[in-house]
Amino acid sequence: MGARIEPRTLKGFRDTMPAEAAARNTMFRAIEAVFESFGYGPIDTPALEYEEVLRGKGGDESDKQMFAFDDQGGRRVALRFDLTVPLARFVAEHQNALAFPFRRYHIGPVWRGERPQKGRYREFVQCDADLIGAVGPAADAEILTMYARVFGALGVEGFVIRVNDRRILNGLLEANGVLEQAAPVLRALDKWDKVGREGVAQELRDAGLPPAAVEGVLAFPGCAGADDAATLAALERIVGATARGREGVDGLRATMRLVAAAGVPAAQVRVDPTIARGLDYYTGVVFEAALPSATGFGSMGGGGRYDDLASLYTNTKLPGVGCSVGLTRLLVALEEQGKLASAAAARSVLVTHPESGDPTASIALAAAVRREGFLVETFPEPKKHGAQMKFADKKGLRFALTVEPAGGVHGKDLRTGEAFDVRDAAGAADEMRRRA
RNA sequence: GUGGCCGUAGCUCAGCUGGUUAGAGCGCCGGACUGUGGCUCCGGAGGUCGGGGGUUCAAAUCCCCUCGGUCACCCCA
DSSP, X not given: OOOOOOOXXXXXXXXXXXXXXXXXXXXXXXXXXXXXXXXXXXXXXXXXEEHHHHHOSSSSTHHHHOOEEEXXXXXXXXXXXXXXXXXXXXXXHHGXXXXXXXXEEEEEEEEOOSOOBTTBOSEEEEEEEEEESOOSHHHHHHXXXXXXXXXXXXXXXXXXEEEEEHHHHHHHHHHTTOGGGHHHHHHHHHTHHHHHHHHHHHHHHHTTOOHHHHHHHHTTGGGOOSSHHHHHHHHHHHHTXXXXXXXXXXXXXXXXXXXXXXXXXXXXXXXXXXXXXXXXXXXXXXXXXXXXXXXXXXXXXXEXXXXXXXXXXXXXXXXXXXXXXXXXXXXXXXXXXTOOOOOOXXXXXXXXXXXXXXXXXXXXXXXXXXXXXXEEEEOOXXXXXXXXXXXXXXXXXXXXXXXXXXXXXXXXXXXXOOEEEESSHHHHHHHHHHHO
């Protein structure tokens, strides 16, 4: 016997407890149902890929964040840090076998070697859906509509999907003569909510923008109006003089019209000039989902349009638009708010084991009740009745059933504490259905 | 990669300016009482005070190092 091994998980990695896992699976199913209702089908890709495939163009931020190492055969491999790059490789590799427009969704864990903090882990689950091989407002609107439906189906209250368009942002940059400083300017704008007007102004000055340009850029986020039409009109006044800005405003206006036509409430999807998104491959519409109630958690996901998904792997031009739900973060945020959809335990049953003797009758009872549609578990050992009941209580089971030595079934509603006696499994099922 | 805070029983924490056998609540185990849980009562197990070094007659308590956790920045889900 050596020293005992300390049971622990790696920094940034976490276990999922039964209640949370149950809630997560319920969420999976809800998300999948929405995606599939729009004609999207599931795919999977390997967690581990060649590093060069995932790395793409080097020198990015993702470089430092990727878990990469040599495998046993000396190959440079890495864990995927998102589901979009694997999608690009997948589409490029299988383009002859796919029907375009290609709609797929993908749910799975991704890994990033960042320093963990609130709502941020080194392993987390993303739910992505993308529409590849189509351009225009109809495609963009479809993703936005579906995205709103997902949060609706998850029962998330008060979510807001804030939408902008990279072309509008580029118009702003052009109008102020700062196209060269796109990255720092967009990054600063994206922090509008967090650091406020003065904070953004400071960042812009630090980025070396001339005072006139700083003022010009600052006029932008504040232009949001009472509704999307007003905001779009204001945006048009600011960037309408540039071709790209004009195109962006027109496109976003058309997209929002289609989203409304699909029946999405205006409160759920709103135009917001401060949404920029960090990833540099977005070229058109961009959006981000947030829970106003989940302060300090960051966004619950986002997405946008990209002109050319797989240019690294193929000459075929593959434009697309997609969305992503950060399921792990969403789960933790909802859990913290005590809003985890509790898996309905209304049909859970324990059939006790006789304290001494033969469990045959109990096993038969359990099987019969199971056929009635209940979630039935049997106690596997002849422990004392009190202990068995305690177990049922701790696990949160709703009912306990015991076969009486003289025949018949004695039941108890663990929630109300009421007992009942019935003739057989069918009688127990009726009684439990009545109480559930 | 940079900075702040924290590290005492399974969990949440008390242990003031260093001083006899390190405590509480909850949880856990056993028992009493209800045939069969949740309430109450009784009893019990469980701690290298994160680790290492130093100061001191004496450290969980002071100093240094280290490891771990956490929050923020960066970036993002």
